[in-house]
Amino acid sequence: MPAAERDLSDLLERSGVRATARRLEVLEELARESDDVTAQQLWSRLRERDSGAGLATVYRTLALLSEKGVVDVLSHHGGEQCYRLCGGAHHHHLLCEKCHRVVEVQECGLDDWVAAAAKQHGFVATDHRVEIVGLCAACR
Amino acid sequence: MPAAERDLSDLLERSGVRATARRLEVLEELARESDDVTAQQLWSRLRERDSGAGLATVYRTLALLSEKGVVDVLSHHGGEQCYRLCGGAHHHHLLCEKCHRVVEVQECGLDDWVAAAAKQHGFVATDHRVEIVGLCAACR
DNA sequence: ATCGAGAACGATAACGGTTCTCATTCGCAC
DNA sequence: GTGCGAATGAGAACCGTTATCGTTCTCGAT
Numbered sequence: 001m002p003a004a005e006r007d008l009s010d011l012l013e014r015s016g017v018r019a020t021a022r023r024l025e026v027l028e029e030l031a032r033e034s035d036d037v038t039a040q041q042l043w044s045r046l047r048e049r050d051s052g053a054g055l056a057t058v059y060r061t062l063a064l065l066s067e068k069g070v071v072d073v074l075s076h077h078g079g080e081q082c083y084r085l086c087g088g089a090h091h092h093h094l095l096c097e098k099c100h101r102v103v104e105v106q107e108c109g110l111d112d113w114v115a116a117a118a119k120q121h122g123f124v125a126t127d128h129r130v131e132i133v134g135l136c137a138a139c140r
Numbered sequence: 141m142p143a144a145e146r147d148l149s150d151l152l153e154r155s156g157v158r159a160t161a162r163r164l165e166v167l168e169e170l171a172r173e174s175d176d177v178t179a180q181q182l183w184s185r186l187r188e189r190d191s192g193a194g195l196a197t198v199y200r201t202l203a204l205l206s207e208k209g210v211v212d213v214l215s216h217h218g219g220e221q222c223y224r225l226c227g228g229a230h231h232h233h234l235l236c237e238k239c240h241r242v243v244e245v246q247e248c249g250l251d252d253w254v255a256a257a258a259k260q261h262g263f264v265a266t267d268h269r270v271e272i273v274g275l276c277a278a279c280r
Numbered sequence: 281a282t283c284g285a286g287a288a289c290g291a292t293a294a295c296g297g298t299t300c301t302c303a304t305t306c307g308c309a310c
Numbered sequence: 311g312t313g314c315g316a317a318t319g320a321g322a323a324c325c326g327t328t329a330t331c332g333t334t335c336t337c338g339a340t
Contacts, residue, residue, distance in 0.1 A: 020307075020317065040297075054319040059298065075215050079327080080297060094263050103261045113250065114272050121243045122277030123234050131269045132254050137262030160288065160336075180326075194290040199327065219298075220326060 004031075015068040025051050026061045027070075027085070036074055036082035036102050074102070076131070092129070096136035105132070144171075155208040165191050166201045167210075167225070176214055176222035176242050214242065216271070232269070236276035245272070 008027045012019040029045050030037070037045075043058045062083050065071040074082040076095060086104060094103040110128065118125035148167045152159040169185050170177070177185075183198045202223050205211040214222040216235060226244060234243040250268065258265035 018307080018316075022306095022318070038297085052319080054321095056299080056320080057318055060317085063299095075218070078215070078221075081218070092257075094258060094261055094265075096263070097266065103263070105257050105261065107257070107260075110250075110253065113253075117232075117245050117247070118234060118272055118274050120247075121234055121245065123236070123243070123272070123274045124280055125234075125272050125274040126237065127273040129269075129271045129273070132258055132263070132265050133267040133269070134258050134263045134265040140264055158287075158336080162289070162335095178326085192290080194292095196291080196328080197289055200288085203328095 004028075011070065015065070015070050017064055017068060017070075022053050022057055023061050023064075025053055026058055027065070030071065030083065030085045033085075035100065036072075036084035038077075038080050038082055040080075042083070092131065094132045094134065094136075096139055097133050098135055098139040101136050101138075103136070105130075144168075151210065155205070155210050157204055157208055157210075162193050162197055163201050163204075165193055166198055167205070170211065170223065170225045173225075175240065176212075176224035178217075178220050178222055180220075182223070232271065234272045234274065234276075236279055237273050238275055238279040241276050241278075243276070245270075 005024065005028065008024055008031060009019045012023060012027065017023065025046060026042065029042055029049070029051075032045075033042075039059050039062055040055070042062070043053070043055050046053045046058070062071060062073075066073045066083065069088050070085070072084045072086045072093075074084065074093065076082070084102060087106070089106065090108055092105045092108060094105055095101075096103075108130075110130065114125045114128045145164065145168065148164055148171060149159045152163060152167065157163065165186060166182065169182055169189070169191075172185075173182075179198050179202055180195070182202070183193065183195050186193045186198070202211060202213075206213045206223065209228050210225070212224045212226045212233075214224065214233065216222070224242060227246070229246065230248055232245045232248060234245055235241075236243075248270075250270065254265045254268045
């Protein structure tokens with residue numbers, strides 16, 4: 001088993017997901033994508049590689065992985081969801097409004113601001129999501 | 141015409157939307173809702189009030205209003221969209237994870253942080269969205 | 281007040297992404 | 311190898327949303 005594949009297999013096991021052949025195929029394909037993809041796109045790519053994976057399995061796997069925090073789910077295309085393999089840690093996203101590239105922002109540093117804003121309205125914050133929309137270096 | 145109704149009518153005109161009777165009905169019903177609602181929920185409420193508004197019109201009106209910035213669209217219920225009448229200015233949302241109440245946070249103050257985070261990755265930020273999830277005073 | 285052009289509307293069919301069903305296969309413990 | 315529960319594939323079903331199309335409404339011009 002190649003090193004990369006073993007890593008993904010470990011990633012599944014560590015996340016409490018049984019590492020089946022199909023799930024590895026889905027995860028490998030997702031790792032190959034630089035941008036975010038829809039479930040259907042991922043399924044097409046798999047077909048092109050002669051994987052016999054069914055659409056339902058792709059959906060099931062993606063749902064499972066997002067539940068476990070292995071993949072991010074973005075719904076910035078109103079209607080359909082986009083998936084993206086990401087580091088497990090807390091992070092946010094930069095979206096290029098022209099080429100739709102997605103970049104992760106690892107440094108959050110908003111906890112204080114979030115806590116203050118929540119407190120001001122009687123809330124206690126448990127989580128937060130931030131999306132920055134703009135133009136990437138290439139599209140500017 | 142009651143004052144409240146006239147206000148809503150003005151709101152439509154100011155937003156560049158022709159103020160028809162149907163659109164006023166939809167907007168009135170939306171103003172009556174304290175929480176966010178789906179298009180279908182709004183349509184049921186309208187039927188209960190013996191409005192003859194069609195589902196398509198409700199969708200059309202909500203799409204128009206969100207395009208003009210009169211209503212916010214939230215997609216925190218994966219799949220279906222929720223609509224909410226809101227102040228037109230830039231703001232963010234606090235979501236109670238228990239009762240699903242939504243509160244607007246008018247004070248943003250994140251522009252500097254956003255600009256810095258974007259710059260760090262070669263982006264120029266044009267907009268940003270923040271959602272804070274937590275527990276409201278009542279649910280705590 | 282009437283008219284006409286174009287916008288808006290209602291009913292319903294169509295669409296598309298996602299989930300469900302169920303018979304079959306797989307993976308792992310024994 | 312055997313057995314059993316989890317996972318899978320194919321396709322139907324589901325459901326929120328959008329498109330279609332014939333009718334109705336709105337509003338400025340007359």
